[in-house]
Amino acid sequence: MNWKLFPKVELHLHLEGAADPAFIRQLASEKSINISSIFDENGAYKFDGFNAFLDIYEIATQALKSPEDFKRLMQSVLENLAEHNVVYAETFISPDFCGGRDLGAWREYLMAMQEAHVEGVTLKGIVTCIRHLGPEIARGAALCAAETAGDWVVGFGMAGAENVGNAKDFSYAFDMAREAGLRLTSHAGEWCGAESVWETLKDLRVERIGHGVHSINDKELVEYLAEMEIALEVNPGSNVALGVYPSWRDHPIQRLRDAGVKVTVSTDDPPFFNTTMTREFEELEYAFGWGIEDFKLLNKTALDVAFCDVATKEIITKRLEAS
Ligand code: ADE
Ligand code: ZN
Numbered sequence: 001m002n003w004k005l006f007p008k009v010e011l012h013l014h015l016e017g018a019a020d021p022a023f024i025r026q027l028a029s030e031k032s033i034n035i036s037s038i039f040d041e042n043g044a045y046k047f048d049g050f051n052a053f054l055d056i057y058e059i060a061t062q063a064l065k066s067p068e069d070f071k072r073l074m075q076s077v078l079e080n081l082a083e084h085n086v087v088y089a090e091t092f093i094s095p096d097f098c099g100g101r102d103l104g105a106w107r108e109y110l111m112a113m114q115e116a117h118v119e120g121v122t123l124k125g126i127v128t129c130i131r132h133l134g135p136e137i138a139r140g141a142a143l144c145a146a147e148t149a150g151d152w153v154v155g156f157g158m159a160g161a162e163n164v165g166n167a168k169d170f171s172y173a174f175d176m177a178r179e180a181g182l183r184l185t186s187h188a189g190e191w192c193g194a195e196s197v198w199e200t201l202k203d204l205r206v207e208r209i210g211h212g213v214h215s216i217n218d219k220e221l222v223e224y225l226a227e228m229e230i231a232l233e234v235n236p237g238s239n240v241a242l243g244v245y246p247s248w249r250d251h252p253i254q255r256l257r258d259a260g261v262k263v264t265v266s267t268d269d270p271p272f273f274n275t276t277m278t279r280e281f282e283e284l285e286y287a288f289g290w291g292i293e294d295f296k297l298l299n300k301t302a303l304d305v306a307f308c309d310v311a312t313k314e315i316i317t318k319r320l321e322a323s
Contacts, residue, residue: 003281006295007323009302009316010081010089010266010277012210012233014128014159015070015113016061016097017269018077021045027063027072035059045272050191050242053272054132054161061097067112070098074116074123080270082118084277085323088316089121090307092128092157094141101140103147110148122316124154124308126185127177131160135169142173146180154307157210158186162196168203178205183307185210185233190244194218201230208233208305213244215261216252226260231305237275237283238268248287264302296320 021043028035038056040046045060047053064070081089093113099105113125127145129138138158145156156177158170167188174184188200190211197215200206201224212232215221225232236251238244245251257263265284267275284290290298299320303313 001285001292003285003295004083004278005085006281006292007299007320008084008086008277008281008295009264009299009306009320010086011208011264011302011306012092012235012266012268013077013089014092014269015073015077016064016094017057017272018080018091018267019060019064019073020076020080020271021060023073023076024060024063027065027069031063031065033063035063044274047272051161053242057269057272064097067098067109070109071112071116074113075118078116078118078121078123080276081121081123086121086277087319087323088303088306088308088312089123090126090155091123092159093125094128094130094159095144096130096133096137096141101137101144103144106144107148110153114152120319122308122312124306124312125152126155126157126307127153127182128157128159129170129173131158131162131170131187132164133160135165135173138170138173139176142176145177145182149177149180149182151309153182154309155183155185157184157206158204159210160187162187162190162192166203167196167199171203174204174206183207185307187211189214190239194221197221207231211235211239213239213252213256216255222256222259222261225256225262229262231262231264231301232256233266234263235266235268237270237280238273241273241275248283251287253284254288262301262305263298264305265298 098109129141187210
């Protein structure tokens with residue numbers, strides 16, 4: 001089966017993390033910024049382990065300065081999504097990288113990003129704070145999110161180093177976003193264990209978990225996720241590339257799904273992990289024998305737990321059914 005042609009729904013995609021290395025190099029050279037240390041001899045992103053990944057990720061974002069840069073990035077990301085027949089995507093966008101959490105600047109970045117357009121791809125934004133920058137800075141990001149909540153900014157979330165601080169340090173930011181009507185997700189159970197997922201559910205009251213794969217080590221948590229219909233934004237290619245699991249066959253996605261947990265599949269930061277949505281599908285077929293019915297169910301689950309409005313879901317459902 002040629003999975004490239006199969007329609008897809010993707011819920012966990014960091015905008016800056018979706019920037020091709022060549023695109024970042026081009027921007028850096030236009031601005032005479034030297035970030036050559038983050039690339040290997042083939043021009044790919046170079047890192048070893050999670051902390052190094054976060055470091056080079058933040059260095060790469062130094063090439064992204066103006067609203068126009070983000071518009072160009074969004075345009076290229078939409079083109080990549082279209083190439084892999086992703087018909088609906090939610091992308092993490094961060095006021096920390098877009099104007100340093102200044103609300104006026106943030107509005108300009110948002111406007112520019114929304115000017116990008118590719119026929120056939122619907123995209124919504126999830127404003128994301130960065131955990132290792134601390135709770136104060138997260139509040140600034142949440143304020144930007146709350147002030148711009150609407151049809152396009154549909155959610156609020158948290159990425160970054162999961163082992164920094166406690167989830168409850170960020171409750172104020174999440175409360176602010178919730179009160180503005182935003183839907184909530186947070187990275188947890190990617191690098192830290194099941195207790196990090198419990199904490200995130202209790203203190204941030206999110207309805208989806210980014211990654212959440214270490215939940216598999218806690219039977220009670222797996223049952224809770226299934227019963228409460230808390231969806232996991234699983235990124236198997238990212239987990240394998242970063243060494244969270246040694247191989248695709250060792251990845252717990254199948255076991256989580258068998259236990260009744262709502263799993264979805266995304267790419268996280270595709271060029272960093274040498275993946276695409278097509279590759280995720282191919283590897284899932286290879287490792288677990290997933291076929292058309294499994295991927296249809298995957299799309300349905302993802303659309304069910306997507307943060308967009310019902311009218312958008314109906315349009316996307318028709319598109320999925322027509323393909
Ligand atoms: N930011 C970008 N990718 C991330 C990941 N996989 N985990 C945490 N923060 C991130
Ligand atoms: Zn992520």
